[in-house]
Amino acid sequence: MPLGQPSSAVYIQNVPAGSHSSQPRTPTLVTLHPVALFSILDHYLRRMETQERVIGTLLGVRNDSGEVEVRSSYAVVHKETAELVAVDMEYHRTMYELHHRVHPREVIIGWYSTGSNLDTYSALIQNFYTQETGQHPAIHIALNTGVEEGQQPGVKAYVSSPVGVHPKPENCVFVPVPCEFRFHDAERSGLDLLTSESSSPLSDLETLAESLKTVSSMLDRVLGYVRSVLSGEVKGDPAVGRYLMDTFGADTGELEKGGFRDSLQDTLMVSYLAELVRSQAEVSSRLALVTAS
Structure with a gap:
């Protein structure tokens, strides 16, 4: 309704039913x-x-x-x-x-x-x-x-x-x-390099070593938390417990069959071949210089 005398009142319009979905x-x-x-x-x-x-x-x-x-x-x-x-x-x-x-x-x-x-x-x-x-x-x-x-x-x-x-x-x-x-797992190595003190990219073996150290540190933290819960020092969190069960309850058949060992051998082979190609290229360049002189 219209306001008669001037006042500080605010006119509020009623919103029709069903119009909230468009807000x-x-x-x-x-x-x-x-x-x-x-x-x-x-x-x-x-x-x-x-x-x-x-x-x-x-x-x-x-x-x-x-x-x-x-x-x-x-x-x-x-x-x-x-x-x-x-x-x-x-x-x-x-x-x-x-x-x-x-x-x-x-x-x-x-x-x-x-x-x-x-x-x-x-x-x-x-x-x-x-x-x-x-x-x-x-x-x-x-x-x-x-x-x-x-x-x-x-x-x-x-x-x-x-x-x-x-x-x-x-x-x-x-x-x-x-x-x-938030970042994806594939971006973690790049972010770690940017936040590290090293000014040059790490090799494949160095990256693998750093990843293994990180995983080992995370496992130590999880093991310490589980021991604290079992001893009664810390009250267990059901959400954390379910997450750990889902993580460690995954299928480990591939690991038992040697999947990790095969993957590690493939990484070492690729690193060895890369070093071999680099050495061959350096020898070829030096031979070319000797021949030209």
Whole structure:
């Protein structure tokens, strides 16, 4: 009904039944892959000296459970001053079209920025990406590089919610969303190399040795936990127990038949052949030099 006298009351419209299914669902979890993270860091390192922060587009997939998976990203040209903020939308859409040809499943899910400052300009950029994501809420990843004094490095994820009786693009509140770093098993060796002190890639045998040390350390931790539970020092977790039963209850027939030994012999043979080819190439190059002289 209409409001008679001027007041601070807010008119709330009743939502018809059955229309809730069309409402955008707030993500329950945001997972960030290493490729996207390294792309953001590379963009930050290549920024101009006058830029305080960089922004870009996040690409990934969504599932029915509300989880958003950030798989990749690309930089977006933008200009930010005390008076205005401008984003090169044509460049942004061209980059997305090129990326979509290679990865047709990945769609725009939001944007990223470096630093932890969420201001009016962030709200305007969030409003732009909300239009790009359609019926889904746009995800904002804020990466704090930790280069500023008193700031700790870290990653946070947000979604926006409008504020006010008559919401405006520059008026919104950023609501935190759970965010975690996730990578596949095939990417573990590359991440271990990047986080290690070694500046050169490890050989196959060195990689195998490091993997065996890691597995041995994990088995020692599991064995220590099981002994603590059996002795009554620690209360057992049913979820951990079921996970251990599923893991160690797997079929070990291939291992008993010598599958691991055969795989190890294949690895050693490949390493030996690689060294042999390298030696042959070096001998051939030296013979060519002697013949030429």
